[in-house]
Amino acid sequence: MLKINNYWKYKLEENRKKNQVNNSTINNESFEKLKNQLSEWEKNILEPWVNKSNQSTNQNTTFDDEIKTIYTPLDSADYSNQYFPGSYPFTRGPYPDMYRGKKWTMRMFSGFGTPNDTNKRLKYLVKQGQTGLSIAFDMPTLYGYDADNERCAGEVGKCGCNISSLKDMEILLDGIPLDKVSTSMTINAPASVLTAMYATVAKKNNIQINTLRGTVQTDILKEYIAQKEWAYPPDAHMRIIKDMMEYCTKEMPNWNYISISGYHIREAGSNAVQELAFTLANGFTYLELGQQAGLKIEKFAPRLSFFFNCCMNFCEEIAKFRAARRIWATVLKEKYGVKDKRSLLLRFHTQTSGASLTWQQPMNNIIRTTIEALAGVLGGTQSLHTNSYDEAWALPTEDAVKIALRTQQIIAEETGVTATADPLGGSYYIEWLTDKMEEQAYQYFDKIDSMGGVVNAIKNGYLQKEIAETAYKTQLKIEKDQDIIVGVNKYNEKEDKPIDTLRVDLKAQEIQIKRLKKIKNERNNNKVKESLERLRKAYSNENENCMYPTIEAVNSYATLQEIIDIGRDVFGEWTEPSIF
Amino acid sequence: MSSKKKIRILVAKPGLDAHDRGVLVLCRALRDAGMEVIYSGLLPTPQKVAQIAIDEDVDAIALSSHNGAHLTAFPEVKKQLESKGINDIAIIGGGIIPEEDKNELENQGISGNFGPGTSMETIIDHINKSVKK
Numbered sequence: 194m195l196k197i198n199n200y201w202k203y204k205l206e207e208n209r210k211k212n213q214v215n216n217s218t219i220n221n222e223s224f225e226k227l228k229n230q231l232s233e234w235e236k237n238i239l240e241p242w243v244n245k246s247n248q249s250t251n252q253n254t255t256f257d258d259e260i261k262t263i264y265t266p267l268d269s270a271d272y273s274n275q276y277f278p279g280s281y282p283f284t285r286g287p288y289p290d291m292y293r294g295k296k297w298t299m300r301m302f303s304g305f306g307t308p309n310d311t312n313k314r315l316k317y318l319v320k321q322g323q324t325g326l327s328i329a330f331d332m333p334t335l336y337g338y339d340a341d342n343e344r345c346a347g348e349v350g351k352c353g354c355n356i357s358s359l360k361d362m363e364i365l366l367d368g369i370p371l372d373k374v375s376t377s378m379t380i381n382a383p384a385s386v387l388t389a390m391y392a393t394v395a396k397k398n399n400i401q402i403n404t405l406r407g408t409v410q411t412d413i414l415k416e417y418i419a420q421k422e423w424a425y426p427p428d429a430h431m432r433i434i435k436d437m438m439e440y441c442t443k444e445m446p447n448w449n450y451i452s453i454s455g456y457h458i459r460e461a462g463s464n465a466v467q468e469l470a471f472t473l474a475n476g477f478t479y480l481e482l483g484q485q486a487g488l489k490i491e492k493f494a495p496r497l498s499f500f501f502n503c504c505m506n507f508c509e510e511i512a513k514f515r516a517a518r519r520i521w522a523t524v525l526k527e528k529y530g531v532k533d534k535r536s537l538l539l540r541f542h543t544q545t546s547g548a549s550l551t552w553q554q555p556m557n558n559i560i561r562t563t564i565e566a567l568a569g570v571l572g573g574t575q576s577l578h579t580n581s582y583d584e585a586w587a588l589p590t591e592d593a594v595k596i597a598l599r600t601q602q603i604i605a606e607e608t609g610v611t612a613t614a615d616p617l618g619g620s621y622y623i624e625w626l627t628d629k630m631e632e633q634a635y636q637y638f639d640k641i642d643s644m645g646g647v648v649n650a651i652k653n654g655y656l657q658k659e660i661a662e663t664a665y666k667t668q669l670k671i672e673k674d675q676d677i678i679v680g681v682n683k684y685n686e687k688e689d690k691p692i693d694t695l696r697v698d699l700k701a702q703e704i705q706i707k708r709l710k711k712i713k714n715e716r717n718n719n720k721v722k723e724s725l726e727r728l729r730k731a732y733s734n735e736n737e738n739c740m741y742p743t744i745e746a747v748n749s750y751a752t753l754q755e756i757i758d759i760g761r762d763v764f765g766e767w768t769e770p771s772i773f
Numbered sequence: 774m775s776s777k778k779k780i781r782i783l784v785a786k787p788g789l790d791a792h793d794r795g796v797l798v799l800c801r802a803l804r805d806a807g808m809e810v811i812y813s814g815l816l817p818t819p820q821k822v823a824q825i826a827i828d829e830d831v832d833a834i835a836l837s838s839h840n841g842a843h844l845t846a847f848p849e850v851k852k853q854l855e856s857k858g859i860n861d862i863a864i865i866g867g868g869i870i871p872e873e874d875k876n877e878l879e880n881q882g883i884s885g886n887f888g889p890g891t892s893m894e895t896i897i898d899h900i901n902k903s904v905k906k
Contacts, residue, residue, distance in 0.1 A: 332840055344818060347845025348789050357858050421791035421815055425780035550796075552889040587841075588869065652902045661797045672892055674794045681890040690872050697841065773800045773812045 194530030201639035269624035292611035304329030337757030340705035350701030429764035459502035462664020470637035494536035512626030514572025823853035
């Protein structure tokens with residue numbers, strides 16, 4: 194471990210020094226020669242040429258005017274110590290043979306309507322060859338309100354599956370072999386409750402919970418920063434996550450209890466560097482939270498996984514993934530003193546960008562998703578969700594989902610990009626971009642730390658404002674036709690309704706309310722009350738792990754909202770600082 | 774010299790919907806276009822939206838929905854205003870609104886109902902016209 198007062202400043206200084214000397218893979222003599230050749234080429238070949246033709250502007254990029262016409266060995270730092278995937282600092286991939294050995298997991302996110310509806314869709318996807326499940330929940334579930342709450346009018350089952358109690362989870366997972374599949378659940382504020390429900394359903398099916406494989410998102414920091422679905426103030430949620438880390442490390446060792454997510458940060462309008470930097474900064478914060486729970490990083494770091502967005506700037510995205518792996522490994526080793534190799538690996542899931550999909554000419558979205566998915570694969574993703582072309586309109590139809598899954602299968606089976614690890618490694622441009630991403634991320638880490646860390650940078654609104662600022666700039670570029678979106682501000686045409694879309698009717702709400710009523714009548718209400726009181730005590734006492742009473746409450750068929758309301762009582766609610 | 778009053782507009786996402794990228798961009802664009810913008814903050818109920826509109830004495834309300842609750846949440850704001858005898862606030866909708874729902878919203882007095890990719894200019898024009906009426 195490096196014993197340095199300000200690690201980020203040290204890294205920035207290290208970078209600055211690197212850029213001053215010949216850091217490339219070539220020797221000094223060749224370096225000087227190349228420098229001369231380059232200036233001659235610029236003078237004699239490039240300049241006369243450029244004068245004759247129009248230069249196109251840069252598209253959808255973080256670095257705008259900084260991008261040069263060509264890159265050479267002069268631009269990329271020495272990467273000769275990172276030629277090998279599966280080896281520190283893992284720039285070229287977390288595993289030695291990458292997709293030659295094992296392809297990425299094709300994990301399509303799905304969920305809508307009642308648990309019965311989503312259960313059917315999950316079974317359909319398994320039949321289509323999908324290798325991992327991923328469940329989306331509706332807004333009431335994400336916020337921890339039951340289907341019968343009046344605030345949920347019109348929202349039940351609309352953009353995900355509704356879960357109001359253990360009963361719903363039993364229906365959702367019916368017939369799914371929990372000992373064989375891995376399940377990812379996109380749930381944050383109520384993650385502890387849904388983990389408890391999943392484990393309880395497994396127990397009821399005589400499956401040992403220490404064998405359960407899956408992921409819950411749980412990343413509350415990016416909720417405050419970007420997605421904005423929380424139940425309590427930051428400190429309360431962080432405490433519950435700490436308890437989850439402790440509980441899962443002990444009882445559910447194969448459960449990935451946090452998926453540190455840049456996806457939503459990007460969708461909220463950030464650029465690639467902000468996505469990278471804010472996500473990794475959140476990651477470091479969770480590492481320190483685990484340490485506070487008395488856990489050794491080596492004990493839990495392998496359970497942390499990441500979730501990134503993949504947008505349209507192909508090269509930039511690939512560089513982002515490579516930089517992410519390198520930064521994580523470097524910082525864990527140098528700043529946190531981690532030695533165990535498994536703990537240094539940054540493994541991630543990728544989803545193609547929802548925000549890049551257009552409402553106009555929606556079939557074009559198939560092409561966008563293909564390009565983004567390919568960048569995810571060339572960036573070395575461990576699993577991938579491809580969006581469907583109709584998702585700017587609504588939740589996807591079955592046919593649209595099938596094309597999205599086929600997109601991945603075509604990349605995996607037909608293109609040959611899986612034949613070698615990190616096929617773009619060594620490209621002067623990709624290597625330069627990777628360095629650039631890394632350097633700018635360090636600048637953000639330094640800035641965030643100077644504010645006292647991520648939680649403070651949330652409370653003072655800094656991170657939210659940074660994203661809103663970039664989102665506004667992006668919109669202005671589109672309005673001025675500086676950024677082109679095909680079908681939106683160029684090549685647009687008048688269209689009647691171009692596609693049929695899925696509609697989730699309001700029946701889901703009726704069904705869910707009816708079921709809730711039945712459960713509340715049939716369950717032992719004394720037991721519910723007792724278990725909720727035990728939970729209240731645990732919430733009020735920081736030294737007690739709240740996961741055990743959460744499981745007890747779930748098991749008594751206390752509803753999701755009844756459980757979350759106890760927390761609302763104890764911790765209070767959260768109002769975000771003014772962003773606008 | 775023009776003595777035209779600045780348009781006061783409330784921007785809000787009623788219901789359980791936190792997709793706020795669009796509204797935050799819209800708030801700035803409307804402000805840059807010379808309007809007085811009030812942003813409701815996240816997760817107001819339709820009742821709360823109506824109350825803020827009355828308290829702030831706005832000329833218009835821009836409502837956004839991205840999760841399919843527009844047919845429930847938008848008309849509810851209108852109803853809440855009407856129950857307090859307010860009929861002169863223009864209500865403009867936007868977000869992910871299927872084509873076939875637009876007429877229904879229009880019939881209920883919610884105009885615009887702009888989908889993704891709409892330029893800020895189009896929205897600003899529409900607000901200017903709606904308020905003049």
